[in-house]
Amino acid sequence: MAHTAQVTIELMFPSELGYEKIARDAIGTLATRMGFDAERVEDLRTALSEACINAIEHGNQRQSHLRIHIACTISANRLVIVVSDEGLRFHPASLNEPASIEEKLAGLASARGMGLMLIGQLVDECGFLPSRPGQGNHFRLAIYNPPRRNAVPA
Amino acid sequence: MSDSPPPTGDEGRVIELHLPSRLGYEKVAMDTASAMAKRMGFATDRVDSLRTAVSEAVTNAIEHGNQHDAAMKVVVIFTGSEEGLTIDVADQGRKRLDAAAIDRLPDIHQVIHSDNDDKGGWGIWLIKELMDEVQFSVAPTGGNQLRMVIHLDR
């Protein structure tokens, strides 16, 4: 088959804990089929779970009628995943942005920070995409084949 | 799936997958179906049957309903319940599935002794053999829709 334009697959599910496991299995297998090795697939599975849980718990506040939307864009050497929530609680922060006072008071900062820090160590690229209140939160993560983890930032 | 979220209608508790109409991507539906079925407690042989049925249904949607037009989507909706798993596969209906294709009963002896080089046409028959319920209808989008149900405890 010709390697033509990149292809996008979308997966949507309710904001209920448990569904992220299906996403993790399905997209982990997709990465395997794309040729990523077992260790990188495990890394991706963990990173994706963390991103989904964050979207379910934080972005959508576990309102199960709100959807989590995952878009996987596949190209020859790269898998890009954007996990979007409906932004009930909006968080435009980049990874490096310190937690807000409210978050610290609510005890959210440490748990969330841990998840995001972990994701950062497991994938080649990650971070929130620019967005405004009302547009939802969109967290992007990407893995490359071969990896770019140690690449010098441009 | 986990601790009690706010009540929602069952229609909200679905996983929805959108795929491009390109052969190979039916595998993503197959893997999503088996991820869900395994977690729902289906036995291995039932999961295998489901994998084959789902891949055949999506392949049919790609090849027949959407005529390989990669821009056309195949929508797969997975609905889990206590009784089992319902999977709807919808295409955008560039070509309508006719009754002859649905009711076709291929015969190996005829196929092997025929000079016709096309030895195919087993897909829909296989789905009907492997699943507990199969229904053909028109999708909300106007395309072909195939609903298959696999029961738990069988």
Next chain:
Amino acid sequence: MIDDELKVSTRQRDGVWIIDLEGDVTTFAEDAITSAYEEVTREGAKYIVMNSRQSDYINSAGIAILIGVVTEVNRQGQKLAISGLSAHFQKIFRMVGLAQYADIYASEDEAVSAMKQLAAQSQEESASA
């Protein structure tokens, strides 16, 4: 990308030709499988084993390709056995009726020894004739 990767190779074992299939057997497998079959036929293969290794995805298009091979095997007066299928695909092949035209064995060893037996029988028959 998630395109199929099927490796097809051929080898001989005790006078039996083996076609190894490693990977997905779908519509994309047609050229590889057909040309492997033609290759062993050119080599004079009478007894052939189609040996599936780690094929966890065989679909109806792949089955159609194998039916095409069986059709040709019948015409050529060859014998075909199929080995290495998972329990699920053994079941599918029986449902489709392929098992009536090609014996299905769990392992390559079983398939090869069955084929050797067939070859010995046919030799005896032709000797006594």
